[in-house]
Every structure is written in structure tokens, then in C-alpha cells.
Amino acid sequence: MxxxxxxxxxxxxxxxxxxxxxxxxxxxxxxxxxxxxxxxxxxxxxxxxxxxxxxxxxxxxxxxxxxxxxxxxxxxxxxxxxxxxxxxxxxxxxxxxxxxIGYVIQNVGLFPHMTIADNVAAVPRLLGWKKDRMTPRIDELLSMVGLEPSIYRDRYPRELSGGQAQRVGVARALAADPxxxxxxxxxxxxxxxxxxxxxxxxxxxxxxxxxxxxxxxxxxxxxxxxxxxxxxxxxxxxxxxxxxxxxxxxxxxxxxxxxxxxxxxxxxxxxxVRLRDVSLDRWPTLAQGLEGDERLAALSSAKIEGKNRVLVLDEAKRPLYWIYSDATGESSKVEVDCKLELDATSLRDAITQIVYCSHDCAVVVDGDGAFQGIINIQGIRRSLAPLAGAGTSAANIGVDK
Ligand SMILES: Nc1ncnc2c1ncn2[C@@H]1O[C@H](COP(=O)(O)OP(=O)(O)OP(=O)(O)O)[C@@H](O)[C@H]1O
Ligand SMILES: [Mg+2]
The missing domain is CATH 3.40.50.300 (P-loop containing nucleotide triphosphate hydrolases)
Structure with a gap:
């Protein structure tokens, strides 16, 4: 990787x-x-x-x-x-x-004497929108930025927290769908x-x-x-x-x-950096439903690779559980407790998850839940090596501007 x-x-x-x-x-x-x-x-x-x-x-x-x-x-x-x-x-x-062009002004800049609804409607009103089009649009926008319209519509900017006012600023900029x-x-x-x-x-x-x-x-x-x-x-x-x-x-x-x-x-x-941007490690897998000799064969070939378990996948290649083999050749099922999505997961999130999962590695799946590979802390460290090298060139020299 x-x-x-x-x-x-x-x-x-x-x-x-x-x-x-x-x-x-x-x-x-x-x-x-x-x-x-x-x-x-x-x-x-x-x-x-x-x-x-x-x-x-x-x-x-x-x-x-x-x-x-x-x-x-x-x-x-x-x-x-x-x-x-x-x-x-x-x-x-x-x-x-x-x-x-929607514009969200630095320091919000809501009109203090206008209600929240009127603030959001400022540009649509200039464009001559009729009330029956404007009212649902205001409610839609307030909901979109996480402000319940029935609570906030008729308030004035002084009755909002800084964060709520900033949401209204964003809603106002989006109002006429620029x-x-x-x-x-x-x-x-x-x-x-x-x-x-x-x-x-x-x-x-x-x-x-x-x-x-x-x-x-x-x-x-x-x-x-x-x-x-x-x-x-x-x-x-x-x-x-x-x-x-x-x-x-x-x-x-x-x-x-x-x-x-x-x-x-x-x-x-x-x-x-997302998991899709790095190469994952492979892991031995076993199709669901294979028992007896086939399962034993999979476990022993995993052992040759230095791995004490195989990952069981369903017919759509979705991970189901791990099967471990112990010294006596008995096997036991263990739930997959750390599953990460290829596109949505950053390396930072992956590290946090892996630290807490019981198998020291995460199973990576695509958007349909199909198995793509595994990632562990060693793999992340390997992927970071070239970047850490870049890091020593400037930031760590401590040159001040
Ligand atoms: N009307 C003006 N007359 C003279 N100088 C001005 C005027 N307006 C802004 N400036 C100066 O222009 C420079 C850039 O201002 P600007 O507001 O674009 O900075 P900024 O990068 O947005 O800063 P900040 O991150 O603090 O918001 C500042 O030095 C400011 O003092
Ligand atoms: Mg500025």
C-alpha cells in the first residue's frame, strides 16, 4: 500500500x-x-x-x-x-x-429591522416573486439550514445566536437559487x-x-x-x-x-485522503455456506500466509463474519466489528475506528457493501511515509515568514 x-x-x-x-x-x-x-x-x-x-x-x-x-x-x-x-x-x-450571485457577507449582515423570513426573502422580493411562491421557499430554506420555520420565521436577527444568524445568512444567499x-x-x-x-x-x-x-x-x-x-x-x-x-x-x-x-x-x-485513494491489503475470504473440507482448506491456506482467520462473504461479496481457527483445528465465528466505506472514510476516521476495533484492522467495503480489502495501522503508516517525507521539507524546518 x-x-x-x-x-x-x-x-x-x-x-x-x-x-x-x-x-x-x-x-x-x-x-x-x-x-x-x-x-x-x-x-x-x-x-x-x-x-x-x-x-x-x-x-x-x-x-x-x-x-x-x-x-x-x-x-x-x-x-x-x-x-x-x-x-x-x-x-x-x-x-x-x-x-x-448569492452573497454571504462577512459578519452575517442581516437587516436588523426585518424578520428572518423577510431577510431570507430579500432577493426573491427584488425579483418580483409572488407570495405563494416565496412563503414555501422561505420555509424550505430555513429547514434546509436546520432552523425550524415555525419557530424562526417571525423572529428578528437580535433574537438569534451567532450560529443561527449565520445559517440565515446562508439561506438568504441561496434564496433565489443563484x-x-x-x-x-x-x-x-x-x-x-x-x-x-x-x-x-x-x-x-x-x-x-x-x-x-x-x-x-x-x-x-x-x-x-x-x-x-x-x-x-x-x-x-x-x-x-x-x-x-x-x-x-x-x-x-x-x-x-x-x-x-x-x-x-x-x-x-x-x-x-480517503480510503479510495490508497491501496488496501487483501485478506483470505470464504464464500458463505462452504463447510467441512473447504473451510479447513481455506483456513490452512490462510495460515500459510500467516493469518489466523478468514472472512466469510455472502453471494454479493458482503462481509458476514470472521472464522478463526485455533491450535486444535476447531473454528469459531466472530462478528465483523469494524466496517468502513471506501468513498466516505478518511484516513483520519479509519485510524480512530481501527484503534477501537478488536481485530486491529478494518474491513473496507464499497457503496454496495461489497468487500474491497482491509486496512490496518501498519498499512496507513506505509501510505503516509512519502507524505511525512514531504512534511519535513517545509513545515518542520520551522522557517518563519
Ligand atoms: N475603502 C478602503 N480604503 C482603503 N483601504 C481599504 C478600504 N477597504 C479595505 N481597505 C484595505 O484593504 C485591505 C484588504 O481588505 P480586505 O477586507 O479585502 O481584507 P481581508 O483579506 O478580507 O481581511 P480579513 O481576513 O481581516 O477579513 C486592508 O488592508 C484594508 O485596510
Ligand atoms: Mg475579509
């Missing part, structure tokens, strides 16, 4: 299905304010594909919010071009442009557990709505968890590195990127 990721292979993980059509293109975009000296954003070029989830991250003040606001023209660029769906945004009336979402630190003001559950909900939501998303966050783990591609900005929105999370985590471009990724880099990498 090896995970020899070249940068190209690493960047392919999880992105094979990524569509190619570019939806948002920033071409040599700069922003400077008079009397402010150096530009805030300096000649930024970036292309974002349809359905892609891109996270922008970088130090405070590097121009992330400015970049988002230039995409929907809340801020006009000083130079350069921004193209959305092939059209220069400078040629579009700004209200038309914003109707097609194809593009710009999200500025949408989950920043909540505790880590609520944040993780908001991220989970949002990931599930994105599976079905498949928007093109530009998402600003300071939280590197959040960027790595959510995004197809991560952009790490240096000062003035200069791109220090752009790539798939596994690519950035396994090979930071320089000491600045490594310092941005911080000491949690290996754990984040473990969270990003």
Missing part, C-alpha cells in the same frame, strides 16, 4: 469529475485606493469552473473580501477584467449581476462543534445543489475539508499556492504556505 502522490496525482484526487467550463475568470485584476499606497489586490488572475468549490484563504488584510466584492461589483476593480459566464461584469447592470455563491467567512462566529456541523450540512447541501462557490475562510482545516481547490493568498492577494487540498497539504510551495498550514497539516492531510 503506497501513496506516492506526484503533485499531478494529488491534484486529481476527488476532482476527476470536475467540469471544465470556466464560470468566473479574474484577469489581471487590481484594486488600489487613492492615497493608500500599494494596491490592495495586485494583478490577480484566477479561473473558477462550473460547480467548483474554491476556498480563498490568507492573512488578515490580504484582500480576500475585496476580491469577493469585486466579483459581484460591490467594489469596482481599478484595472483588469472579471468575466462571468463569458460576459465582462463591467458590461452588466450591477443589480442583474447580483441577482445571479448558480454562483460568494461566501465570506460564513461559519466564523461559532464554536468548533457547531462549525463542523454547519460544514457537514453545507457539504451535504452542495452535493445536491452543486453551485459554483467562492468561499473565504481563515480556518485552514475548513478550507481543506470543504473545497475542491484552495487558493492561498500572500499580501495583496498574490497567489502563494493554488491546488487541491491534498496537493497543497502534501507539498506546500514554500515556507510561507507551510507556515499558513501550521502544525495541524498532517492531521488535515489524513482528513483529506
Amino acid at each position: 503506497a501513496l506516492d502522490l506526484s503533485p499531478q496525482e494529488a491534484s486529481n484526487i476527488g476532482t476527476e469529475l470536475q467540469p471544465r467550463r470556466s464560470v468566473i475568470e479574474l484577469r489581471d485584476v487590481s484594486k488600489h485606493y487613492k492615497d493608500a499606497g500599494a494596491p490592495i489586490v495586485d494583478r490577480l488572475t484566477l479561473s473558477i469552473s462550473e460547480g467548483e468549490f474554491v476556498a480563498l484563504t490568507g492573512p488578515s488584510g490580504c484582500g480576500k473580501t475585496t476580491t469577493l466584492k469585486m466579483i459581484n461589483r460591490l467594489i469596482e476593480p481599478s484595472s483588469g477584467q472579471i468575466i462571468i459566464n463569458g460576459q465582462d461584469v463591467g458590461d452588466l447592470p450591477s443589480h442583474r449581476l447580483r441577482q445571479g 448558480p454562483i455563491l460568494l461566501m465570506d467567512e460564513p461559519f466564523a462566529a461559532v464554536d468548533p462543534i457547531t462549525r463542523t456541523s454547519l460544514q457537514d450540512e453545507f457539504l451535504r447541501l452542495q452535493q445536491s445543489i452543486r453551485k459554483t462557490i467562492v468561499f473565504v475562510t481563515h480556518d485552514m482545516a475548513e478550507a481543506m475539508r470543504l473545497a475542491d481547490r484552495v487558493v492561498i493568498f500572500g499580501p495583496q492577494s498574490k497567489i502563494a499556492q493554488v491546488g487541491a487540498p491534498t496537493e497543497v497539504l502534501s507539498a506546500p510551495a514554500d515556507a510561507f504556505v507551510a507556515s499558513m498550514l501550521g502544525s495541524g497539516r498532517l492531521m488535515q492531510l489524513l482528513s483529506c
Whole structure:
């Protein structure tokens, strides 16, 4: 089992299905304010594909919010071009442009004198939606972000917690079903557990709505968890590195990127790499219903491989139980207590599960429950060896920016 990721292979993980059509293109975009000296954003070029989830991250003040606001023209660029769906945004009336782009504002920005329902309905109302279309949509969105409509619909923003207000911000941005979402630190003001559950909900939501998303966050783990591609900005929105999370985590471009990724880099990498991305170990199996000599033959050939048990599979190759042989040749059935799904399980989850399971290894199955192989701690360590090597190159040298 090896995970020899070249940068190209690493960047392919999880992105094979990524569509190619570019939806948002920033071409040599700069922003400077008079009397402010150096530009805030300096000649930024970036292309974002349809359905892609891109996270922008970088130090405070590097121009992330400015970049988002230039995409929907809340801020006009000083130079350069921004193209959305092939059209220069400078040629579009700004209200038309914003109707097609949902925006979750940093620090939420709900209208304080409007109820939650009216906040969510802000854009549909501008678009002239009738009440009979709007009311069910508001309820649908509130439910979607985990707020019971009958409780929250008529409240005011001051009657919500920070996390609830952020959910309303997300619902409001989704209200008119825009194809593009710009999200500025949408989950920043909540505790880590609520944040993780908001991220989970949002990931599930994105599976079905498949928007093109530009998402600003300071939280590197959040960027790595959510995004197809991560952009790490240096000062003035200069791109220090752009790539798939596994690519950035396994090979930071320089000491600045490594310092941005911080000491949690290996754990984040473990969270990003799925069982489908590593090769599993095989294990001797036995078809259900085979008894007597066939079972004994399977157990003795397993023994030759140094294994004291075989895995019994049903006719659809789904694992049923282990059969152990003891010194006297007797065999005993033991339940499979650690079964992990190939696509859904990260190496980090796998480690946690294996530590607690009684056979020191997990049985890995595909989406239909069919046996694919096994994984144990030794296998995970082998797969990590090349990545840990990459880790010593930058993060562990301790170079400060
Ligand atoms: N109207 C303005 N005039 C002059 N400078 C401005 C103006 N608006 C923003 N800036 C400056 O532009 C820089 C970038 O601001 P921006 O809000 O884009 O940063 P950010 O990366 O989003 O930061 P944070 O992570 O703290 O939200 C900051 O140094 C800020 O002070
Ligand atoms: Mg900002």
C-alpha cells in the first residue's frame, strides 16, 4: 500500500469529475485606493469552473473580501477584467449581476429591522416573486439550514445566536437559487462543534445543489475539508499556492504556505485522503455456506500466509463474519466489528475506528457493501511515509515568514 502522490496525482484526487467550463475568470485584476499606497489586490488572475468549490484563504488584510466584492461589483476593480459566464461584469447592470450571485457577507449582515423570513426573502422580493411562491421557499430554506420555520420565521436577527444568524445568512444567499455563491467567512462566529456541523450540512447541501462557490475562510482545516481547490493568498492577494487540498497539504510551495498550514497539516492531510485513494491489503475470504473440507482448506491456506482467520462473504461479496481457527483445528465465528466505506472514510476516521476495533484492522467495503480489502495501522503508516517525507521539507524546518 503506497501513496506516492506526484503533485499531478494529488491534484486529481476527488476532482476527476470536475467540469471544465470556466464560470468566473479574474484577469489581471487590481484594486488600489487613492492615497493608500500599494494596491490592495495586485494583478490577480484566477479561473473558477462550473460547480467548483474554491476556498480563498490568507492573512488578515490580504484582500480576500475585496476580491469577493469585486466579483459581484460591490467594489469596482481599478484595472483588469472579471468575466462571468463569458460576459465582462463591467458590461452588466450591477443589480442583474447580483441577482445571479448569492452573497454571504462577512459578519452575517442581516437587516436588523426585518424578520428572518423577510431577510431570507430579500432577493426573491427584488425579483418580483409572488407570495405563494416565496412563503414555501422561505420555509424550505430555513429547514434546509436546520432552523425550524415555525419557530424562526417571525423572529428578528437580535433574537438569534451567532450560529443561527449565520445559517440565515446562508439561506438568504441561496434564496433565489443563484448558480454562483460568494461566501465570506460564513461559519466564523461559532464554536468548533457547531462549525463542523454547519460544514457537514453545507457539504451535504452542495452535493445536491452543486453551485459554483467562492468561499473565504481563515480556518485552514475548513478550507481543506470543504473545497475542491484552495487558493492561498500572500499580501495583496498574490497567489502563494493554488491546488487541491491534498496537493497543497502534501507539498506546500514554500515556507510561507507551510507556515499558513501550521502544525495541524498532517492531521488535515489524513482528513483529506480517503480510503479510495490508497491501496488496501487483501485478506483470505470464504464464500458463505462452504463447510467441512473447504473451510479447513481455506483456513490452512490462510495460515500459510500467516493469518489466523478468514472472512466469510455472502453471494454479493458482503462481509458476514470472521472464522478463526485455533491450535486444535476447531473454528469459531466472530462478528465483523469494524466496517468502513471506501468513498466516505478518511484516513483520519479509519485510524480512530481501527484503534477501537478488536481485530486491529478494518474491513473496507464499497457503496454496495461489497468487500474491497482491509486496512490496518501498519498499512496507513506505509501510505503516509512519502507524505511525512514531504512534511519535513517545509513545515518542520520551522522557517518563519
Ligand atoms: N475603502 C478602503 N480604503 C482603503 N483601504 C481599504 C478600504 N477597504 C479595505 N481597505 C484595505 O484593504 C485591505 C484588504 O481588505 P480586505 O477586507 O479585502 O481584507 P481581508 O483579506 O478580507 O481581511 P480579513 O481576513 O481581516 O477579513 C486592508 O488592508 C484594508 O485596510
Ligand atoms: Mg475579509
